[in-house]
Amino acid sequence: MPQKISSVNAILFVICLSSSLVPFMGSALNLALPYINEDFSINASLSGWIPTSYMLSTAIFQIPCAKLADMIGRRRVFIWGLILFILFTVLSGVASSVVSLIIYRFLSGIGSAMIFGTSAAILMSAIPLQKRGQALGINAATVYFSLAAGPFLGGILTQYWGWQSIFYISALIAFFVLIGALFAIKENWKEERKQTFDVIGSVLYALGLSAIIYGFTILPAILGFILLAAGVLIMVAFSVYEKKQTNPVFDIKVFFENKVFKYSSLSALINYSATFAISFMLSLYLQYVRGLSPRDAGLILIVQSIMMAVVSFASGKLSDKMSASFLSTLGMSIIFIGLIGLCFIGESTNFYIIIALLVLIGFGFGVFSSPNMNILMSSVDKQHYGFASATAGTMRLVGQSLSMGIAMMSISLLIGDIKFSAAVHTELMYSMRITFIICSVLCLFGVYASSVAKPK
Known part of the structure; x- marks a missing residue:
């Protein structure tokens, strides 16, 4: 049954607001990490587990949660995911030790897996075919506006109200999403045939x-x-x-027999593997090496996300009219050029050069993201929307986890288990350079994967 325009817009609003939760909190926490490190007196290696524990649990539970949603209903799983996310995000804000914080972050990741394993599938089920690229572009733009707001607002929240306030604000946004979902999403969208988990x-x-x-x-x-x-x-x-x-739980045949789906998923994995560590490493660089406050570091990092938001909206609409494969390949190529530039950042590099490189990478990411998602979701039949949505989310989270793994590995090699401080700025510079070199090489493979993901 076709959805009414008003209900479609309401569903789009709810899904977009839910998509803003993780990027806002994640990018805001990158600016808060030095303060969390100080409060809990934790070393450099353990610091990386605060974002990684969350991404790990979201990655490993997203596919099973999507399968569960096909059996009992996407709306039901989406709403319960929001409830879990709110609960453990609030608990993260009151965590009394780094161990409890990491545990609560892991558990809130299960709620995120339930949300993101169903959100794109709900969107694809509700939006007419000819409007999907535009809807996905709006959703992607929301994600990147949240990424843009995260460093700036996170810096202000951390500086004036403490890092705990980031979790409280995120839980409040999730509460509004929950209320909206209860009223706007009426259909449950589940498989008619009986299945066993x-x-x-x-x-x-x-x-x-x-x-x-x-x-x-x-x-x-x-x-x-x-x-x-x-x-x-x-x-x-x-x-x-x-x-x-x-x-x-994971339809291997769809993944290996559908060439377009396989390569668009692989290019998404590589894209996030090559880009997610950028803000993490630069937030440490700007604060420990250049001595900026969280607010000022956030003002520099915000430019990448703003560019991603603006361009992804336009590229989403464009992917309904021209080759989405060409757009995604072009975007990945631009990111590669920007990453090469980041490899040459020094201890006294002009801030305008850093901002220009972030603008370039943000432009490339915006050109890549919406068209690639359009290719991925449109390459499968309707009954596989849940699987495709969860696969896209898993590729994103696994890519982000691997990207953090690259950063943590380089930090572990050169800094070890000592606390972050300005005294280790030389080692931090080397670890950042190693991270960006590895990410640049990965990006080349992403260019190839995007180029062969061509729908018929």
Whole structure:
């Protein structure tokens, strides 16, 4: 049944507002990390686990939650995800130790997995075919405006009301989303046929992905290589097992037999792997090396997200009219050029040069994101919207986790387990440069993946 325009707009508003939660809190927390480090007296290696624990749980639960949503209804899973997110985000704000903060962040990630495993599927089900690119562009623009607001507002909140206020504001936004979802989203959108939940496949998936992500973050330790090898073996076993299942938690056949879906998913994974650590490393650089306050560092970092927001809205509309594959490939190529520029940042680089590079990367990301999402979601049949939505979200979160893993690995190699301070600014500069070089190389592979993800 076609949706009324008013109800479609209401659903779009709710989904966009829900999409703003994670980017706002994540980018705001990057500016607050030095304060959290100081309050809990934690070392450089442990600091990275505050954002990584959240991304890890969201990544490993997103696919199972999407499958559960197909069985019991996307609306129901979306709403319960918001409730969990609100609860554990508030608890994160009152955490009394770094261990409890990391645990609460992990648990709030489960709520996020339920939200983001269903949101794009709800949007695709409610929006007419000819308007999908525009809707996805609006949704992407909301994400990037939230990313833009995060560093600026996060810097102000941290400086005047403490880092805890970031969690309280995020929980308040989620509460408004919950109220909106209860009134705006009427349909439940679930599969008509009876299905059984793939428990064994879900466990194998969670174990394999966790081992890979955690192993990557503790490289070059021997345990890191062991966990990586174990994770790969478990994922191979998972793939073999899923091929034999009638109701698999992860539809391997769709992933491997649909070339467009496979390569657009891979390009999204590489894109986030190459870009997510930028704001994390630059926030440390601007505060520890250049001596800026959280507010001033946020004002510099905000330009990338503003450019991403403006351009992604335009590229989303454009992808309804011209080659989305060309746009996504062009965007990835521009990001590569910007990353190369970041590799040459020094301790006295002019701030205008840094801002120009962030504008360039933001432009490239905006050109890439909406068209790539349009390709990915439009490459599958309607019954696979939930799976495609969760896969896109998982690729994003796994990519972000791997990106943080690259940053944490370079920090661990050059700084180790000592506390961050201005005294280690030389080591921080080297670790930042290593991170950006690795990300630049990754981006080249992303250019190739985007170029071959061409819908017929």
